[in-house]
Amino acid sequence: MQILDKTVRADTAAARKGEMHQLDEAIELAAASPSSDIVRARTHPAFANMVGPFGGITAAAMVNAILTDERLLGRPAALTLNFAAPISDGDYDISRRPVRTNNSNQHWTLAIEQDGQVRVTGTALTVRDRETWSALEAVMPQVPPPGQLEPAGPVSGLAWLRNYEMRFVTGVFPAGPQDAADDSTTTMWLRHADPRVWDFPALAAAADSFSPRIFNRLGHVVPAGTVTMTTYFLADAATLAAQGADVLGTVRAAQFSGGHADQRAQLWGADGSLLATSTQLCYFKVPAPEQS
Amino acid sequence: MQILDKTVRADTAAARKGEMHQLDEAIELAAASPSSDIVRARTHPAFANMVGPFGGITAAAMVNAILTDERLLGRPAALTLNFAAPISDGDYDISRRPVRTNNSNQHWTLAIEQDGQVRVTGTALTVRDRETWSALEAVMPQVPPPGQLEPAGPVSGLAWLRNYEMRFVTGVFPAGPQDAADDSTTTMWLRHADPRVWDFPALAAAADSFSPRIFNRLGHVVPAGTVTMTTYFLADAATLAAQGADVLGTVRAAQFSGGHADQRAQLWGADGSLLATSTQLCYFKVPAPEQS
Numbered sequence: 037m038q039i040l041d042k043t044v045r046a047d048t049a050a051a052r053k054g055e056m057h058q059l060d061e062a063i064e065l066a067a068a069s070p071s072s073d074i075v076r077a078r079t080h081p082a083f084a085n086m087v088g089p090f091g092g093i094t095a096a097a098m099v100n101a102i103l104t105d106e107r108l109l110g111r112p113a114a115l116t117l118n119f120a121a122p123i124s125d126g127d128y129d130i131s132r133r134p135v136r137t138n139n140s141n142q143h144w145t146l147a148i149e150q151d152g153q154v155r156v157t158g159t160a161l162t163v164r165d166r167e168t169w170s171a172l173e174a175v176m177p178q179v180p181p182p183g184q185l186e187p188a189g190p191v192s193g194l195a196w197l198r199n200y201e202m203r204f205v206t207g208v209f210p211a212g213p214q215d216a217a218d219d220s221t222t223t224m225w226l227r228h229a230d231p232r233v234w235d236f237p238a239l240a241a242a243a244d245s246f247s248p249r250i251f252n253r254l255g256h257v258v259p260a261g262t263v264t265m266t267t268y269f270l271a272d273a274a275t276l277a278a279q280g281a282d283v284l285g286t287v288r289a290a291q292f293s294g295g296h297a298d299q300r301a302q303l304w305g306a307d308g309s310l311l312a313t314s315t316q317l318c319y320f321k322v323p324a325p326e327q328s
Numbered sequence: 329m330q331i332l333d334k335t336v337r338a339d340t341a342a343a344r345k346g347e348m349h350q351l352d353e354a355i356e357l358a359a360a361s362p363s364s365d366i367v368r369a370r371t372h373p374a375f376a377n378m379v380g381p382f383g384g385i386t387a388a389a390m391v392n393a394i395l396t397d398e399r400l401l402g403r404p405a406a407l408t409l410n411f412a413a414p415i416s417d418g419d420y421d422i423s424r425r426p427v428r429t430n431n432s433n434q435h436w437t438l439a440i441e442q443d444g445q446v447r448v449t450g451t452a453l454t455v456r457d458r459e460t461w462s463a464l465e466a467v468m469p470q471v472p473p474p475g476q477l478e479p480a481g482p483v484s485g486l487a488w489l490r491n492y493e494m495r496f497v498t499g500v501f502p503a504g505p506q507d508a509a510d511d512s513t514t515t516m517w518l519r520h521a522d523p524r525v526w527d528f529p530a531l532a533a534a535a536d537s538f539s540p541r542i543f544n545r546l547g548h549v550v551p552a553g554t555v556t557m558t559t560y561f562l563a564d565a566a567t568l569a570a571q572g573a574d575v576l577g578t579v580r581a582a583q584f585s586g587g588h589a590d591q592r593a594q595l596w597g598a599d600g601s602l603l604a605t606s607t608q609l610c611y612f613k614v615p616a617p618e619q620s
Contacts (some may be wrong), residue, residue: 120428136412165586290466294457
């Protein structure tokens, strides 16, 4: 990527071996200084989606923009991104602004501009963890370990899917009417096809790895996509780094109506740690059944 | 409110009778023009919280800023607000910028500044509803109708609580150790103490009417508050306007750890309509138990 005069890299296993993981290539940034408000990124063909890049890789790049800013206080705790327009193939600019820094947290405003147009808006919260009372109230789904499940074959020609191995427990990527279900839940083990540690960018991407739930209701792909998503990172960096290859994702929609559906996800470590919760609103285009 | 040279009002029952509901007073805005990027608001003593105003009334004011902007396309669908610093009593400025307008949706960046400091950041999505395939997948809690429940007495001296009648089905506002629970769920009927129609500002406020879940776990109040919240509005204006006095709210935390806890809420109409889903991250200050 000769356009980059200065690169910042996540500390991954691949990077430590002197190689660069494809995910890290895709979120590589060029900054005039470690505290520049604007950093340059570039789409990566390995993460292409239907139109523009996989939203998860855009989220990962945004998180990387924060992590590589020397003004950062704490670690990512919340990220909201709004996909206002598709990002075209090529360079784009991430705007990262720490607009308020408190003693134990920091508030960021984020945006992506390309060709003078806003493509993504967003905000993020970073926090300093404190030792406090703690309790886990959510319940991890009871599922077979990933070793007992076969990875799904290629479910579509989309490039970004090849970065992951998905082992579906329930709610497969639908291949036809036989896969239509009244319950939109998907639960799956997710693994980087090329091994890589779990960190905040990887987790931000994983939170968007579920397809729009309308696919599972209808049993086939329809025009649909994420419009806005919010992810809460509930684990610290050490907890993430201690994870094995697979994280367990589970997702379900609450309602489909008026061209939009919300869905709610959890990402779990195999050790029972709740790593993240995430919610998003997807648009979809499916006409109402004709009234008889 | 003599500071206001021009006011914009929600179309509520009270307003139509020529009176102004306290909620509408609290979200009244002054704008130089119907498309000003900056509008002036003012805190209202009836919505005071522990420190600064009730976050829900701030959310309602933000929604009103969008609804009263002549540039608006569609109706509110998603709102994320980050509470970066407390708002002091008095005037404050809302920044509302429609940064991208598409055929069927619009993306807004939001902020509150006061005394030259950023106090709140945020984004919003507005959408044009389309007739589509629809399905409700979430399940409304089975609860007694509000008429069979007594409203809770004053649970604290906080001013904003007096704007609502809360009828708790489970998870009362805790008054002591006997109310501590291993399950942080609260389910309650919520009604405006002074009758008012349900609309987007009212719903935005209601989504923040649940106390931090740590109170219910411990059985008492501790230093805690919302840092970031995201609400998806799943009903259109007509569905909201058709609601009766009470909406049913249910909320539960997923995890408490490192000084933060996330919580997830749903707001239902008595007619079984899912009106909104909402999630927030609260900070809390409770030391870890001493190790023996």
